[in-house]
Amino acid sequence: MRIVISPGAFNRTSRSLCAADSLARDWASVQPLDEPPVAPTFTSSILDVVARTVPGATFHDVPGVSGPDGRPVTGRWLALPDGSAVVDLAQVVGLSLMLEPDALGASTRGLGQVIASALDAGATSLTIALSGSASTDGGAGALSALGLRLLDETGEPLVDGGGALARLVFADMTDLRPAPLGGVTLLLDVDNPLLGLHGAANALSPRTGASPADAARLEYGLSRFAGVLGGTPDAPGAGAGGGAAYGFMVAWQARTFPGPAYVARLVDPTSAHHRPGRRTSVAGALVAA
Structure with a gap:
């Protein structure tokens, strides 16, 4: 049997x-x-699963990156023999890393710092698992760590956290690092959109400790983020990872793939394959709400 x-x-x-x-x-x-x-x-450590099933995979530690609450943590990514890299949001921005809930202030900045380390090492493509996020910032923190500038009406950079997006007016992509030539695939555990009743703030942020008032502020901030970046906030899965899927879909034209199907394919290569989701258009270098 x-x-x-x-x-x-x-x-x-x-x-x-x-x-x-x-x-x-x-x-x-x-x-x-x-x-x-x-x-x-898929909600377990994707890095451990990949390392166990892909011969020649090697771990790379990234000390001192920003955890979801700003305290330093050791990030980690996995290099595969084909030159690609696997990154896990939960490993550096997961709920278990929070000393206490902070739905408005938690940030994905550490995820961007780990991604930057993989790119610096020459990763030719990226697979980013988006599950278990403590943050609902639409990936703003991660993209900021990769060079995106998010500014308020006075031209000052926003502080980290989804709550700060309520003050967003401009997004400057001039210095945003380009995606690797081999592309970016997002592994998703939900198909929620970014906004609305079933979006990242209203449906998912209560898992991070968000009160109804917090969720309303996060929803408003994410709507401003979407108004500035453009793209397709109602795309299935855009709300995954506290909306980080949306941020990478717009900024890096990332494709989406079901996380459970990815794990099943690793464990049993004969399992049915699923085609990645469609690419989305990239926003301009300087856009305003």
């Missing part, structure tokens, strides 16, 4: 991959003739 062991996330108590390994050992002890492949869900 072939058994698939795929536990969900265990928050701060146990990593999903460790739980899966433990269950596999226990199963083998009572059913030694069965084949129990370990297939953690």
Whole structure:
């Protein structure tokens, strides 16, 4: 018999991959003739899953990047033998890294810093897993770390956090680092749009501790962000990663791919493939609300 062991996330108590390994050992002890492949869900550490299933994959640590609340953490990305890199938002901006909830102030800046490290090392393409974000900033922090300038009406840069987007007036893309030539693929766990009742702020930010008032402010900020950047905020999945999917879809023409299908394909290469989502258009170098 072939058994698939795929536990969900265990928050701060146990990593999903460790739980899966433990269950596999226990199963083998009572059913030694069965084949129990370990297939953690997409919400577990995607870096560990890829490292386990892709021969020659190597980890690269990035000390001192910004965690979701601004405290320094050690980021990590995975280099694959084909020259591509895999980055996991949750590893550096995950909810488990917050000492206490801060739905308005949490930022994805650390994600951008880890991505910059992979690009500096020569990554030819990127796969970015967007799950478990503590931040609802539309990817503004990550893109700012990559050179995007977000300005208020006086021309001053915004502070980090989704709450600050309510003051956004200009976005200057002049110094934004280009995407790698091989492109960017976003692994998504939800298909929510950026805005509206089912968007990142109203439907997803309560997981980060957002109150109804916080969600309303985040929704307004994300709507300003979308008004400035353009693109397609109602695209399925644009709200993933606290809206970070939208930011990368617009700024880097990133494609989307279902995270669970990606994990399934790694564990079983014969599983059905899914085509990446359509590319979106890039906003201009300087746009205003």
